[in-house]
Amino acid sequence: MMHELDCFFNPRSVAVIGVSRNAEKIGSIIFRNLLDSGYSGAVYAVNPNAETVFGKRCYRSVKDIGGEVDLAVVSIPAQHVTQAVSECAEKNVRACIIISAGFSETGNKEQENEIAGIAKGRMRIVGPNVVGLYDPYSGLDTVFNVKCRQGRPGKGGIAFVSQSGAFGAAMMDWCANEGVGLSAFVSVGNRLDVDEADMLDYFAEDEKTAVIAMYIESTKNGRRFFEKLRKAAEKKPVVVMKAGRSREGSRAAQSHTGSLAGSAEIYSGAFRQAGAVEAKNAEELFDFAKIMALPKPAGKNVQIITNGGGFGVVATDTVVKSGLRLASISGDAKEAIRNAVPPFAVVDNPIDLTGSSTKEMYEKTMETVLQQDSVDAAIVILLLQVASLESSVVESVIKMKKYLKPVIVCSTGGEFTGIHKALLESAGVPVYPTPERAVRALKALSGIK
Amino acid sequence: MMHELDCFFNPRSVAVIGVSRNAEKIGSIIFRNLLDSGYSGAVYAVNPNAETVFGKRCYRSVKDIGGEVDLAVVSIPAQHVTQAVSECAEKNVRACIIISAGFSETGNKEQENEIAGIAKGRMRIVGPNVVGLYDPYSGLDTVFNVKCRQGRPGKGGIAFVSQSGAFGAAMMDWCANEGVGLSAFVSVGNRLDVDEADMLDYFAEDEKTAVIAMYIESTKNGRRFFEKLRKAAEKKPVVVMKAGRSREGSRAAQSHTGSLAGSAEIYSGAFRQAGAVEAKNAEELFDFAKIMALPKPAGKNVQIITNGGGFGVVATDTVVKSGLRLASISGDAKEAIRNAVPPFAVVDNPIDLTGSSTKEMYEKTMETVLQQDSVDAAIVILLLQVASLESSVVESVIKMKKYLKPVIVCSTGGEFTGIHKALLESAGVPVYPTPERAVRALKALSGIK
Numbered sequence: 001m002m003h004e005l006d007c008f009f010n011p012r013s014v015a016v017i018g019v020s021r022n023a024e025k026i027g028s029i030i031f032r033n034l035l036d037s038g039y040s041g042a043v044y045a046v047n048p049n050a051e052t053v054f055g056k057r058c059y060r061s062v063k064d065i066g067g068e069v070d071l072a073v074v075s076i077p078a079q080h081v082t083q084a085v086s087e088c089a090e091k092n093v094r095a096c097i098i099i100s101a102g103f104s105e106t107g108n109k110e111q112e113n114e115i116a117g118i119a120k121g122r123m124r125i126v127g128p129n130v131v132g133l134y135d136p137y138s139g140l141d142t143v144f145n146v147k148c149r150q151g152r153p154g155k156g157g158i159a160f161v162s163q164s165g166a167f168g169a170a171m172m173d174w175c176a177n178e179g180v181g182l183s184a185f186v187s188v189g190n191r192l193d194v195d196e197a198d199m200l201d202y203f204a205e206d207e208k209t210a211v212i213a214m215y216i217e218s219t220k221n222g223r224r225f226f227e228k229l230r231k232a233a234e235k236k237p238v239v240v241m242k243a244g245r246s247r248e249g250s251r252a253a254q255s256h257t258g259s260l261a262g263s264a265e266i267y268s269g270a271f272r273q274a275g276a277v278e279a280k281n282a283e284e285l286f287d288f289a290k291i292m293a294l295p296k297p298a299g300k301n302v303q304i305i306t307n308g309g310g311f312g313v314v315a316t317d318t319v320v321k322s323g324l325r326l327a328s329i330s331g332d333a334k335e336a337i338r339n340a341v342p343p344f345a346v347v348d349n350p351i352d353l354t355g356s357s358t359k360e361m362y363e364k365t366m367e368t369v370l371q372q373d374s375v376d377a378a379i380v381i382l383l384l385q386v387a388s389l390e391s392s393v394v395e396s397v398i399k400m401k402k403y404l405k406p407v408i409v410c411s412t413g414g415e416f417t418g419i420h421k422a423l424l425e426s427a428g429v430p431v432y433p434t435p436e437r438a439v440r441a442l443k444a445l446s447g448i449k
Numbered sequence: 450m451m452h453e454l455d456c457f458f459n460p461r462s463v464a465v466i467g468v469s470r471n472a473e474k475i476g477s478i479i480f481r482n483l484l485d486s487g488y489s490g491a492v493y494a495v496n497p498n499a500e501t502v503f504g505k506r507c508y509r510s511v512k513d514i515g516g517e518v519d520l521a522v523v524s525i526p527a528q529h530v531t532q533a534v535s536e537c538a539e540k541n542v543r544a545c546i547i548i549s550a551g552f553s554e555t556g557n558k559e560q561e562n563e564i565a566g567i568a569k570g571r572m573r574i575v576g577p578n579v580v581g582l583y584d585p586y587s588g589l590d591t592v593f594n595v596k597c598r599q600g601r602p603g604k605g606g607i608a609f610v611s612q613s614g615a616f617g618a619a620m621m622d623w624c625a626n627e628g629v630g631l632s633a634f635v636s637v638g639n640r641l642d643v644d645e646a647d648m649l650d651y652f653a654e655d656e657k658t659a660v661i662a663m664y665i666e667s668t669k670n671g672r673r674f675f676e677k678l679r680k681a682a683e684k685k686p687v688v689v690m691k692a693g694r695s696r697e698g699s700r701a702a703q704s705h706t707g708s709l710a711g712s713a714e715i716y717s718g719a720f721r722q723a724g725a726v727e728a729k730n731a732e733e734l735f736d737f738a739k740i741m742a743l744p745k746p747a748g749k750n751v752q753i754i755t756n757g758g759g760f761g762v763v764a765t766d767t768v769v770k771s772g773l774r775l776a777s778i779s780g781d782a783k784e785a786i787r788n789a790v791p792p793f794a795v796v797d798n799p800i801d802l803t804g805s806s807t808k809e810m811y812e813k814t815m816e817t818v819l820q821q822d823s824v825d826a827a828i829v830i831l832l833l834q835v836a837s838l839e840s841s842v843v844e845s846v847i848k849m850k851k852y853l854k855p856v857i858v859c860s861t862g863g864e865f866t867g868i869h870k871a872l873l874e875s876a877g878v879p880v881y882p883t884p885e886r887a888v889r890a891l892k893a894l895s896g897i898k
Contacts, residue, residue, distance in 0.1 A: 164759025
């Protein structure tokens with residue numbers, strides 16, 4: 001059975017209400033992004049003052065559209081939104097995204113209530129005050145930023161729910177750039193109807209979603225949220241970042257999405273109780289979300305493989321400090337590795353393949369350590385600046401998935417490194433720029449407090 | 450008067466000993482990088498088995514070169530290095546970088562002592578076991594990684610000294626990609642002669658260097674190092690990261706650059722006493738180095754300016770938690786800003802210009818707050834995904850240097866954002882991907898413990 005919210009992600013047809021002839025207006029950007037996004041359903045433009053826009057027919061009202069409309073995206077000044085939603089209700093539109101701002105975040109709670117009243121029992125509403133919604137699987141793209149400024153991530157397993165639109169957009173852009181794929185993105189904004197709890201409910205059931213990542217400043221209904229969080233976390237990992245932790249931050253949140261944030265400690269405790277993973281900042285949110293789809297390690301023993309001594313030292317420090325342990329491999333395993341690496345390589349933990357490392361050395365070393373029962377996870381440091389290390393080492397790392405143990409990569413650098421990082425990420429291998437962030441993520445996956 | 454070590458950074462001529470006809474060998478990479486790097490001195494190739502290499506004349510020995518040789522770069526197997534150094538000494542070469550590995554890091558301390566004996570009083574030696582040395586001002590580039598794999602940073606004010614070559618190379622690559630400039634880079638490796646203390650001494654006097662950043666695993670001579678550190682820190686900010694903090698990490702460091710690391714607590718205390726800034730990880734090392742050339746804030750009051758509510762909330766939380774304070778601006782200043790921004794913008798702290806922000810709004814807001822005595826520093830959050838914000842906002846931010854207060858930027862995203870971040874960085878405006886990292890750096894600049 002289709003989930004009630006599926007219309008937001010897989011509508012058969014979309015109407016954009018507020019497509020201006022000015023290409024720089026938000027409604028126009030959304031309309032053109034939709035035409036351009038690989039979305040296969042019908043896309044309609046609505047604007048009472050235009051016959052055509054961007055070479056396409058334009059409708060005076062959503063009611064004038066001949067075919068059925070599953071989803072309406074509303075991007076017009078706040079004072080006209082109530083009327084537009086009423087017309088959507090008359091047209092039997094089933095889902096509505098209100099992009100427009102100027103509602104409860106500026107004190108205008110009344111109009112939100114009025115719109116909620118119109119929608120009740122007839123349609124579901126996302127927003128107002130949102131950046132949009134994006135689904136790389138259906139191709140639906142209602143995010144109002146132009147693509148040359150904000151990238152769109154490819155298909156992946158992370159569903160990202162953000163209360164803040166700008167935070168969400170920046171993170172999507174970042175994911176697209178790093179090669180991290182999403183199952184869907186949605187900004188929930190003022191939540192006059194659909195809220196973060198509904199989204200938990202939806203993504204918990206969504207098969208394409210392996211991990212749910214959330215940025216929240218407050219909850220609309222705390223009890224219901226934590227109930228849904230608990231249920232979702234039983235099904236798949238949920239990583240949550242709560243902003244507005246300080247009194248001052250909470251006040252800033254109120255003028256942002258029109259809702260009061262609660263005490264940080266209460267939230268942290270409730271996240272723990274619900275079985276969710278708390279991220280303390282934006283980097284953790286994505287560092288953790290990226291790793292959570294991997295198999296959970298059977299124990300705490302980590303093998304470090306590096307081609308840079310310094311990174312190996314830092315990784316060692318961090319593993320020891322984290323509560324994870326340095327794995328020990330058998331003498332036979334060491335011997336097998338020694339036969340495949342130069343005499344000056346260090347076969348211990350870390351295993352340092354040195355600047356003379358090649359793809360073959362990495363492959364043999366990874367195979368050997370991952371076959372050891374005493375190794376629960378591996379951190380593979382790839383410094384791709386050295387000329388001897390072939391690009392295809394990326395494929396060797398990806399192949400290690402067969403061992404069903406977490407294998408994560410630490411790699412830092414510029415453009416050349418970036419290309420390889422993106423290849424790994426898009427194959428589901430999480431990559432971190434520093435040993436510290438790699439270890440912190442592995443610790444979160446292991447469930448060590 | 451020229452510093453004794455200046456020959457390493459500004460030699461009039463360089464000989465590369467060990468240029469193979471095989472373009473993939475390290476000596477060949479260094480030779481070709483040197484020809485290609487904008488370095489204006491003479492560059493000689495040495496190889497007893499070749500008449501020409503890459504279309505250039507090749508010398509059988511450094512002694513056969515007609516002109517003077519200031520600097521020799523040695524990249525031949527360890528067993529031949531002693532002989533090569535002897536010949537350099539005979540030729541009156543003043544500085545020598547030994548790239549080759551296979552010395553004390555593999556137990557071969559004896560040969561290092563022998564080489565040190567030959568060099569004593571005749572030449573200074575960097576290495577062995579190093580990735581090279583780079584000076585963007587003189588164009589000298591002896592780093593053995595090819596440029597398509599590892600970028601070279603532009604001119605800037607950070608001198609970066611790394612005990613680990615691979616760590617240094619990865620960080621150079623990262624700096625080049627982010628637009629962060631260096632005054633010089635040097636990897637000191639096994640330090641048979643020149644060590645981190647010598648480098649502190651050199652960069653403390655170097656006018657192009659505004660900030661010294663160091664990655665160390667150990668010190669060759671602790672007392673001398675901390676003495677030089679104290680003297681350097683009196684002249685300019687020094688940021689130090691110490692790896693090998695755990696017993697296990699220290700052991701890994703020993704097999705890496707052949708020296709025992711000491712207790713983490715002793716180091717931390719000594720850094721503090723010497724007036725250096727300690728970085729706890731690689732991100733902090735560069736996050737801190739980037740900010741330290743800015744004027745130190747007169748007080749703790751920080752104004753946050755944002756166009757994304759969520760980032761404003763997180764920045765607020767983090768400022769409050771850090772020990773910095775949220776600045777308050779006067780009623781007149783608020784009024785002046787309100788007249789320049791949309792009615793739904795929030796003029797408080799944070800000032801939220803919202804997704805409708807423009808370059809003009811940012812410029813007016815920054816000007817107004819920085820003129821306030823009650824504002825000691827500003828964190829400017831620029832989310833460049835929104836279409837209304839012109840690229841030239843970057844120039845507006847750079848102009849704010851005239852107020853002699855630290856102004857730092859927080860910006861996250863992909864390619865489009867990256868271009869703007871690099872423009873800011875290359876103009877000396879530090880940019881951080883998250884509010885947390887921006888605040889942590891500002892706290893380090895403020896000297897709050």
